[in-house]
Amino acid sequence: MNDNGQAKxxxxxRKALCVDGKKARPDFFCLKSDEExxxxxxxxxxxxxxxxxxxxxxxxxxxIDAAKPVNLDVxxxxxxxxxxxxxxxxACEKKPEWGDAKSVALWKHPLIEEMNIREILRKHDIxxxxxxxxDAGKAERDRHIKxxxxxFIGITSAxxxxxxxxxxxxxxxxxxERIVSLLPSIHVAVIKLEQVIADFKELYTLLDKDLKDRPExxxxxxxxxxxxxxxxxxxxxxxxxxxxxxxVYIYVVTGD
Amino acid sequence: xxxxxxENYREEAIKGINDPVLQKALANLQIRLGRGAEEAYRNLPExxxxxxxxxxxxxxxxxxxxxxxxxxxxxxxxRGGHVFFAEDADAAVTYCLETAQKHNVxxxxxxxxxxxxxxxxxxxxxxxxxxxAETDLGEYIIQLxxxxxxxxxxxxxxxxxxxxxxxxxxxxxxxxxxxxxxLTRAARKALREKFLLxxxxxxxxxxxxxxxxxxxxxxxxxxIRMSTTLxxxxxAFMGMERITARLSDHDxxxxxxxxxxxAQKMAGYVSYIGGPRISGQADGPDEFHLVIIDxxxxxxxxxxxxxxxxxxxxxxACLNMCPxxxxxxxxxxxxxxxxxxxxxxxxxxxxINRAKDLCLGETLCGACKDACPVDIxxxxxxxxxxxxxxxxxxxxxxxxxxxxxxxxxGIWSEIVQRRWAYDAMLSLSRKGLRLFTGKEGIIxxxxxxxxxxxxxxxxxxxxxxxxIRQWKKSENQRRVK
Numbered sequence: 016m017n018d019n020g021q022a023k024x025x026x027x028x029r030k031a032l033c034v035d036g037k038k039a040r041p042d043f044f045c046l047k048s049d050e051e052x053x054x055x056x057x058x059x060x061x062x063x064x065x066x067x068x069x070x071x072x073x074x075x076x077x078x079i080d081a082a083k084p085v086n087l088d089v090x091x092x093x094x095x096x097x098x099x100x101x102x103x104x105x106a107c108e109k110k111p112e113w114g115d116a117k118s119v120a121l122w123k124h125p126l127i128e129e130m131n132i133r134e135i136l137r138k139h140d141i142x143x144x145x146x147x148x149x150d151a152g153k154a155e156r157d158r159h160i161k162x163x164x165x166x167f168i169g170i171t172s173a174x175x176x177x178x179x180x181x182x183x184x185x186x187x188x189x190x191x192e193r194i195v196s197l198l199p200s201i202h203v204a205v206i207k208l209e210q211v212i213a214d215f216k217e218l219y220t221l222l223d224k225d226l227k228d229r230p231e232x233x234x235x236x237x238x239x240x241x242x243x244x245x246x247x248x249x250x251x252x253x254x255x256x257x258x259x260x261x262x263v264y265i266y267v268v269t270g271d
Numbered sequence: 272x273x274x275x276x277x278e279n280y281r282e283e284a285i286k287g288i289n290d291p292v293l294q295k296a297l298a299n300l301q302i303r304l305g306r307g308a309e310e311a312y313r314n315l316p317e318x319x320x321x322x323x324x325x326x327x328x329x330x331x332x333x334x335x336x337x338x339x340x341x342x343x344x345x346x347x348x349x350r351g352g353h354v355f356f357a358e359d360a361d362a363a364v365t366y367c368l369e370t371a372q373k374h375n376v377x378x379x380x381x382x383x384x385x386x387x388x389x390x391x392x393x394x395x396x397x398x399x400x401x402x403x404a405e406t407d408l409g410e411y412i413i414q415l416x417x418x419x420x421x422x423x424x425x426x427x428x429x430x431x432x433x434x435x436x437x438x439x440x441x442x443x444x445x446x447x448x449x450x451x452x453x454l455t456r457a458a459r460k461a462l463r464e465k466f467l468l469x470x471x472x473x474x475x476x477x478x479x480x481x482x483x484x485x486x487x488x489x490x491x492x493x494x495i496r497m498s499t500t501l502x503x504x505x506x507a508f509m510g511m512e513r514i515t516a517r518l519s520d521h522d523x524x525x526x527x528x529x530x531x532x533x534a535q536k537m538a539g540y541v542s543y544i545g546g547p548r549i550s551g552q553a554d555g556p557d558e559f560h561l562v563i564i565d566x567x568x569x570x571x572x573x574x575x576x577x578x579x580x581x582x583x584x585x586x587x588a589c590l591n592m593c594p595x596x597x598x599x600x601x602x603x604x605x606x607x608x609x610x611x612x613x614x615x616x617x618x619x620x621x622x623i624n625r626a627k628d629l630c631l632g633e634t635l636c637g638a639c640k641d642a643c644p645v646d647i648x649x650x651x652x653x654x655x656x657x658x659x660x661x662x663x664x665x666x667x668x669x670x671x672x673x674x675x676x677x678x679x680x681g682i683w684s685e686i687v688q689r690r691w692a693y694d695a696m697l698s699l700s701r702k703g704l705r706l707f708t709g710k711e712g713i714i715x716x717x718x719x720x721x722x723x724x725x726x727x728x729x730x731x732x733x734x735x736x737x738x739i740r741q742w743k744k745s746e747n748q749r750r751v752k
Contacts, residue, residue, distance in 0.1 A: 021344060024356035024565060028337045028511070031573035081536070146553035153503075159553055160501060164467060180537040189551035193500045197493060214316075215537075219522040226483065226518065233483060233518075234350070235549055239541040244493040248409035248425065249451040250432045251299055257408055257455060258462065259493025259540070 059220045063212060068271070074211050075267055078178040085242030086255055087181050088264045098205050098266040099130040102170065105203070105264065106141055111167040112200040112261075118142030120166040120199055123190035127170060127205065142166075146192060160194060169199035169260070173206050175221065176265065179214040180241055183265065187236040196240060202260040208269045274391070274419075275621050277605035280628035287600035296428045297597050304425075305591035307534025308642060315526070322646040325523050329582035329645050332481075332515045333572070339481035339514050340563060346484020350546030352559040360390035363564050367392065367473070367506050370560055371401055374504050376470040380462075382488060382495030383407035384475025385423060385585050386508045386564060388607035389620075392473070403473070404465045406494035408458055415442045421601030422609065423587035424532050429600060462494070472498035472556065476509035477541075478524055478584060482517045484545050486561060489528065491539035499544060505556040507544070511563050512572075512581035524584070524645075531588030531644035567620045574666070576655055580615055582645045587612075589639035589649060595632055604629055611639035611649045618656055623669045630656040701733045708732040 066074075075091060082089045092098045111117050119141055121127055133143050144162045151159065163169070171191065175184040183204055187193055196202050212218055222233060244259030255261050276283070287293055312319040332339055344354035357363035371379065379396065381387065381403050393414075396403045405414040409427035413420050415438055420426030427435070432449040440447040445457045474495055476486040486507050488495045499505050515524060529535045548555030571577050590596045590610030601609035605626070606617045614633050618626040630653050639649040660672040671677060686692045707714050715729045716722070724730075734741070 019354060020356035020358065020362070021341075021354070024358060024511075024563070025337050025341060027358070027565065027569045028340070028572065031569040032334065032337065033573075034337070085539075151553060153557075156553055161467065164463065177537075182537050187552070187555070189549070189553075192552070192554045193496065194554045197496050197500065215522045215526060219519040223519055233485070233543055234545060235552070236485070236545055236555075237543040238496070239537070241535075241537045241539050244491070245539055246408045246455060246492045248407070248412065248427055249435055249454055250296070251303060251425070251428070252432075252451040254452050254455040256459065257492035257494070258406070258459060258466075258497055 056220045056223065059217055060224070063217060063221070068208075071208050071211065072269065074178045074213060075208060075269070077213075078176065078181060078211055078265075078267070081179060082181040082242070082265070085181055086245070086262075087242040088262070089181070089267060090264060091267050091269050093269060093271065095126070095130045095205070095268055098268055099132045099135060101266060102130075102132060102168075102203055102205075102264075103135050103139060105201070106136060106168055107139060109167065109201060113165055113167075116142065116165075118144055118162070118166045120144040120163045120169045120195045122171045122192065122195055124172045126172045126207070130205065132170070146190065160198075163192075163194045164198045166199045168201045168203055169195040169197075170203045170205065171196050173204050173210065173265075175218055176204075176206055176211050176267075177213075177215060177218055178211055181265075182215075183240040183263075184218060185238045185240065186233055187238070193236070193238060196238065197259050200256070200261050202240070202243075202263045203266065204264070205266045205268065208267055211267065275606050275625075277617060277621060277626035277629060279605060280603050280632060283603035283605065284599035284632070287603055288598055290429070290600075292431055293429045293600050294598070297600060300422070300425060300428055301591055301597045304534055304588075305642065308531050308588050308591060308644075311530035311534045311536070312527075312644075315530070321523060322527060322644055325527050325644060326582060326646040328515060328520045328523065329584070330579070332520075333512055333578060333581045335516065336511065336514070336572070339516055340511060342481040343479055343484055343514060344561070344563070346481075347546055347559070347561055350484070350549075352546040352561060354561045354563065357562055357564045357566070360564070360566050363390050363508065363562050363566070364392055364395045366562055367508075367560075368395055368399055368401075370504065370506060370558075371396070371471055372399070374470060374558075376401055376504070378465060378469045379403045379471040379473055380406050380465055380469040380494075380498045380502065381410075381473040382475065382490060382498045383410050383424075383426070384473070384508060385607050386475050386510050387473065388420065389510075390508070390564065390566065392508075404462065404469070406462050406466070406492075406498055407490070408455060408492060408494075411458055411462065412438065415439075419602065422590060423585060423612075425587075429602075466497045466501050469498075469502045471504045471506065472500075472502040474499050474505065474507045476507050476513050476561075477528065478521065479509060479514040480516075480518050480521060480543070481514055483543075485543040486545075487521070488542050488544065489525075489538045489540065491533070491535075493540055496540055496542055499542060499556070500554055503556055504558045504560070505544070505547075506560040506562065508562045508564060511565055511568050513584070527644035528584055528586050531642065532586040571619050577615075577619060577652060579647055580619065580652060582647055583612055583616070584645060585612070586644055588642040588644055592638040592642035593633070594636060594638065595634055599632075603632075611653070615649055615652045615656065619667075623656060623659055623664075623667055624672065627656075627660055627672055631660070697737060701735075701737070705732050705735075 079089045173183040174186050243255045243263045244257045245255050246257035247253050355366045393403050405411045412427040421429045436447050436449045474488050477489045479486045529538045547559040593611050596610040604613040608616050614629040633653050635650050637650050659669045663671040709715050713729045717725045
């Protein structure tokens, strides 16, 4: 059987580690997590679950502070329609990077559907790009990628947003393409206040739970985005917009 | 195979020291990133001690490498990805080249990856007539200039903006400019065309996760996201040790990696990739290949004294603190890895005798250990390599490097064990040295091998009598009084 060299390779490692392949070692992944860490995750869940509205707003304040040094804009809005209004305003103000025509790429996501932003953008003569064909062929996908590359704004939601660093966490799923947060010149993310979490400890505790609750959780990939694309490769001078978006805006719907 | 020029350490180091542009760039880099990382560690909520925790996580992974790699490959295969285990560089390069040829690849886009430098992937593709475009801005500049990277995360620090301006005006047909923003825009435009055209994307892997079966790639520019999302085939390369057991291990590791590499709280982009595009998805590669590479690593794994080196996550933090790297730059190290990490890893990978100057050139000051996000004891291993060079070593096939030195230390050891011999030697050398006292009562040149000492410094002649003799004399006088 062709195992692409695996058996021999793994055997070399076992020899180097002086572990006998036949003598069974406890399976690394069957080992129970130690009680201390289970207790800790229970505490973290409680903390996230019972967070009051005012402490969530405090987290939002932390997020806004963390966003500044990475050139990220975090904008609190009261409601989804208010977010839509702000985004349309942004789309009208900003100039496209490539060519003259304005087009916006979108995720197919409940939060974005609810904003009803497509209609408003169309009224302003702004083109809409989204993937509507779940099992599109190669040619169709290529066309979609090319169109997205020409768009100047990409609108996504996110699964979480880490206040400590200003990091958006986006799980990949059909309809939630990776290119929408990558190819357009400006990335706009719309999230609810409840999705703002304190730090990476909270994030990985939540992701661990996702693994248990929904095995497909991060199966399909996941991306962390902290601010706009940047480089300091020419004489250590910071420039934004190396390959990815030049600007990133997060609209946080606070609901009050 | 990639070019190994570790033998030219001295010449390249002298070149580096005499290059004023490089000196300025290195000083700037070490202040910005080296001190920045130090401060970032201090500002960790858990304190700098978190680095020890990270070390334990990495070590546990290394000690269970067999089961972790089995789990990773099983998970990736279950999603339709391909996993290939390559024992050496040739096997890895051949696999990737065959995959490219199978898909009639004409253009591949590549994210910065140290392991592909190690295995010499670009040269092999060039020989096969397939273009590989480096997409990290620094790497792109280096590739256009036909040079080699000189720093793990800032590969083009040795180039000035006017050099880059000239290079871009010539190769990209843009008007000459020295404005970093305009130059970055030009590269953005040129490379975007390549991203959209490329048939294959090539990446490394920062830290894989065995539990969930993902590799991760980290960048600030977004080029690695492009390379792993747009082309129809994605080939990822990873050194076999770049894995951790649990997803939650990444909490500590990514926070420390970002701080160590670029003094950031979190890197710009982190992507988890576990296989090819699934049905219903509008983007992502149709094929995903993971190439897991040994290339000399099991030998390091087998030696418990060097095993710790496999905890390394190639962040470059030690380069940003090292006083030697800070003067000689990256090219002297003659291989993919420079700085303190290179001074340990390169001898272990290419031969300790062959790369001896790398570990002999470091100062053992310990700055690299303090800079390391996973708290690797690099000075200990540098010293160990030196002892192998001094005594020879069968397991690592090391020849004794300097027999003269060995004999001299043998004689020295015999002398210091005998009081009378030691006293005689001291008195003799005192008298001998005084003979070379020059005009102003200073010794400024010594003969034979002692010349090395006075080439760059003057010394005072030793006192007529030793301290012990003087002490005894004064004691006697005091008693008489």
